[in-house]
Amino acid sequence: MAQTKQFKAESKRLLDMMINSIYTHKEIFLREIISNASDAIDKLYFKSLTDTSVGMNKADFEINLAADKEARTLTISDNGIGMTEEELENNLGTIANSGSFAFKKDNDLGDDVDIIGQFGVGFYSTFMVAKEVTVITKAYGSDTAYKWVSNGVDGYTVEETEKPDGVGTTIILTMKDDTDDEKYSEFLDQTKLQSLVKKYSDYIRFPIKMELEKTHYEDADKEPTITKEVETLNSMTPVWKRNKNELTDDDYNNFYMEKFMDYEPPITHIHSKNEGIATYDALLYIPARAPFDYYSKDYEKGLQLYSSGVMIMEKCADLLPDWFSFVKGVVDSEDLSLNISRELLQHDRQLKIIAKNLEKSIKNELTKMLKNDREKYEKFYNVFGLQFKFGIYQSYGAANDTLKDLLMFKSSFEGKNVTLAEYVSRMKEDQKEIYYACGESAERIEKLPQLERFKDKGLEVLYLTADVDEFCVKVMMNYDGKAFKSISDTDIDLDTEEEKEAAKKLDEENKDMFDFMQKAISDKVKSVRLSKKLKSYPVCLSSDGAITIEMEKVLNAMPQNEGNKVKAEKALEINPEHPIFEKLKDLYENDRDKLTDYTKLLYSQALLIEGMSIEDPVEFANLVCGLMV
Ligand code: ADP
Secondary structure, eight states: OOOOBOOOHHHHHHHHHHHTSOHHHHTHHHHHHHHHHHHHHHHHHHHHHHOGGGOOOGGGOOEEEEEETTTTEEEEEEOSOOOOHHHHHHHHSOOTTOHHHHHHHHHTOTTOOHHHHHHOOGGGGGGGTEEEEEEEEEOTTOSOEEEEEEOSSSOEEEEEEOOTTOSEEEEEEEEOOOOSSOOGGGGGOHHHHHHHHHHHHTTOSSOEEEEEEEEEOOOTTSOOEEEEEEEEOOOOSOGGGSOGGGOOHHHHHHHHHHHTTOSSOOSEEEEEEEOSSSOEEEEEEEOSSOOTTTTSTTOOOOEEEEETTEEEEEEEGGGSOGGGTTOEEEEEOTTSOTTOOHHHHHTOHHHHHHHHHHHHHHHHHHHHHHHHOHHHHHHHHHHHTHHHHHHHHHTTTTTHHHHGGGOOEEETTTTOEEOHHHHHHTOOTTOOEEEEEEOSSHHHHHTOTTHHHHHHTTOOEEEEOSTTHHHHHHHHOEETTEEEEETTBTTOOOOOHHHHHHHHHHHHHTHHHHHHHHHHTTTTOSEEEEOSSOSSOSEEEEEOSSSOHHHHHHHHHSGGGTTOOOOOOEEEEEOTTSHHHHHHHHHHHHOHHHHHHHHHHHHHHHHHHTTOOOSOHHHHHHHHHHHHO
């Protein structure tokens, strides 16, 4: 009987941790074992290229799976390079040099087991599902085979054995007994095994074969016949590794729909192959519709990350900036190690370079679409465009250069979507600023009193209808050197010199009346004055400070600002061309009490026009009624 040896202390700790990991993580054991087998085959295949005494061709290499439900065993064998006795000891007796584990030790994450689900820890993951693991291996060039056996808890034994099928490694997992929560016999089910290979190991370069039981229903009257056929479970060449000119749109779309479980084909795909500072293949997709949780915090962005055909991460968030979080796809790079942890990955230089490149190609693709297929772009923009505005705002403008030319707004010209470049290209000769108006919808903005004069003068105004819009343009500050300007800003100046002179005179003449009116609503506005913006409406509100009226609305609607309301500095502006102006002057001379009431009413009207609620509806109703009777 072979002597039982103990695992190194660190290995034991990791084993404990793994055995207690959550069930959904456990299935990755198969991926780990298959990857090891594939690596071992790679090594021998590589040798065979220069050493004819190996006596094998590429087609001879394979990985085999066999499940035996009665014995509760799953056997995974390969005809790779195998292990010597010493290698068995060093490789499977300790995992102290494994990448994931070194990370664990440095950071002391205690019982956090997520790392297992994400990256696996190689061979040891078998103990998540098996109560006993047997490894029979024969190294290339060795005459002796060895058998390693362990139950994961009490250490392991190594002894000499026979291995009639030659060089390579066979791993026999005896599955744990099923419990109420965890059904380990699932891993002996051929359908489950097929789907696990598809999910994690579809692109392993060597065939993964299994003898499958097939049921044939040839004749309705007879019992079905059952046959056994050996099948290759993996497709071996991933779509993204194939040549672009071999692939049709259907190939791309079907892969997308199958892989990302969408029933609609994507708007477009980006297939890129890169060699150089970073070597990788990427196949990215822009979906046609947003997932239901897209604009919620539950949505997780990320691309599937492969290292030489082996999936190492389902959603690698670091590959995508937030503003392109809608992109789906896969990235495959041989520069990344299989056992890299999520935290280490974040600092990986290669990954950063890849992420930068991907961002550029996504931007280029969208720019191209905007230029060549406007309709398609607008369709895309209606679904995901909001994300760009959040991107600019949340990055404090860092994403400006990437996104500014991808933005679109509705505008007062034809009510269509326009880009900022289009707006600037048709600005009036002496126009220095980009005008915008805020409101909850285009229809609402169309009714803003301030808009009339802009339309009259043929000035285009952008319609900012999303909550984030004004915050976005405030962060951008300008586009192409042209500042953004709200049509509600007080210092908006559309007048000629003569018009200005006349307005100034009128303002001075009525200064006392305006002061009186301001006192009547002094808790609400900082000033009452003549308007230079109005045409047919009697009044409007404008804001003086950094906080605009629209921002006041948005900020105060956020739950976190409850009890801490912000207030825009407002001015009540009166249209001197409206008949009400003469009436006010008359009241100032003859009935100041009434002027006070009129002022309050005009203020409330201005609030309503802006789409805000009036502060004291009862007083408003009484005042209106007072006028009526
Ligand atoms: P990793 O694969 O990350 O190195 P593992 O714990 O999975 O970590 O495996 C440890 C080592 O054991 C491998 O690096 C390899 O040298 C050896 N090994 C594992 N499985 C096989 C196999 N099927 N054939 C040959 N060597 C193997």
